[in-house]
Amino acid sequence: MIKVGGSLGAEMAGACADIAELAGQGGEVVVVHGGGAEADRLAAELGRPARTMTARNGRHSRYTDAPALDALAMAMLGRLKPALVTALSRAGVRAVGLSGIDGSLVTARRTPPARVVVDGVxxxxxxxxxxRIHEVVPDLLVTLLGGGYVPVVSPPALDPAGGMLNVDADRFAARLSVALAADWLIILSNVPGLLRDPADPTSLVTEVPCEELSRHLNDAGGRMKVKLQSAAEAFLTGVPHVVLADGRQDSPVLAARAGAGTTFVKGTSR
Ligand SMILES: Nc1ncnc2c1ncn2[C@@H]1O[C@H](COP(=O)(O)OP(=O)(O)O)[C@@H](O)[C@H]1O
Ligand SMILES: [Mg+2]
Structure with a gap:
């Protein structure tokens, strides 16, 4: 399972080449992508800029009202996914684009109404x-993998009550990797991994032992927090190899498999 961050933008050539190599060797590969940054760009182009809401605990999240959900779906399913599928096809991969709503792959429960601050009010x-993701039924992916295809999957998820729901792409990748009993979950982003100091790219945390997870979760801020939580959830629920790595390099997937980035390990640090 390889998650490519929307933060990577056009810098996905290295990841595509690695995916082609792994798939060419007969490996079963599923690609998950996000798209928050592109959704923000598209929303601005459409003249309805993305909005953020701030919860009482200070946590920021995307305010996905109906127009924002529309822009998000257009960005993910209309721009990013076809770009990724065509890039993979060019690299010789039989890639198939899907979202959580296809084949009822990923269902979610809608977040209940909450008192938050939007635009200062x-x-x-x-x-x-x-x-929040409720259930993952991966049959469709299993079928595609069996046929030699590489599924390229993203949010939104399906609301059983009807319609689509935005869910976090890192959590989406984590839940899919668990449901598929994946050997690897490699989360590629535009940073070398978990950094001790987000402003210092050389401050890489190379290993996160389970015992130190809560400390790292406390320290991590912003968008790294949910990434770390998702990765930890996958590791603790049985995915044996979980890595947060830099997607911008030449061979990011192979590098992650060889130990680059932040790796989750059992026990305490050595
Ligand atoms: N401790 C940290 N280590 C690494 N990145 C961090 C940290 N804290 C915050 N970040 C931010 O998280 C970003 C990656 O998350 P995000 O922008 O959501 O990427 P993606 O699109 O790959 O999910 C980095 O670009 C960085 O700005
Ligand atoms: Mg993100």
């Missing part, structure tokens, strides 16, 4: 279309 938001 405190109010109860009832029109947010985001949720």
């Amino acid at each position: 405190e109010r109860v938001v009832r029109d947010d279309f985001s949720g």
Whole structure:
């Protein structure tokens, strides 16, 4: 399972080449992508800039009202996915683009209304279309993998009550890797891995032992926190090899498999 961050933008050539190599050797590869940054760009182009809501605990999240969900789906399914599928096809991969709604692959439960701050005003938001992943039924992916295809999957997820829900792409990748009993979950982003100091790219944390997870979760801020949580969830639920690595290099997937980036390990640090 390889998750490519939306933060990578056009810097995905190295990852595509590695995916082609692994798939060419008969490896079963699933690609997950996000798209928050592209959704923000598209929303701005459409003249309805993305908005953020801030919860009482200070946590920021995307305010996914109906127009924002529309922009998100357009960005992920209309721009990023075809770009990734064509790049993979060019590298010789039989890539198939899907989202959580296809084949009821990923269902989510809608986040209940919450009192948050939007645009500086405190109010109860009832029109947010985001949720938490409820269930992953990976049959469709198993079928495609069996046929030699490389599924390229992303949010949104399916709301059993009807419609789509935005869910976090790192959590999406983590839950899929667990459901598929993947050997590897490699999360590629635009940083070398988990950094002790986000401003210092040389401050890489090379290993996160389970016992030190809560400390790292406390220290990690912003968008690294959910990435770390997702990776840890996959590792603790049985994915044996979980890595956060830099997607911008030449051979990022092979490098991650060889020990680059931040690796999750059992026990305490040595
Ligand atoms: N401790 C940290 N280590 C690494 N990155 C961090 C850390 N804290 C915050 N970040 C930020 O998290 C970003 C990666 O998350 P995100 O932008 O969501 O990427 P992606 O699109 O790959 O999910 C980095 O570019 C960095 O700015
Ligand atoms: Mg992210």
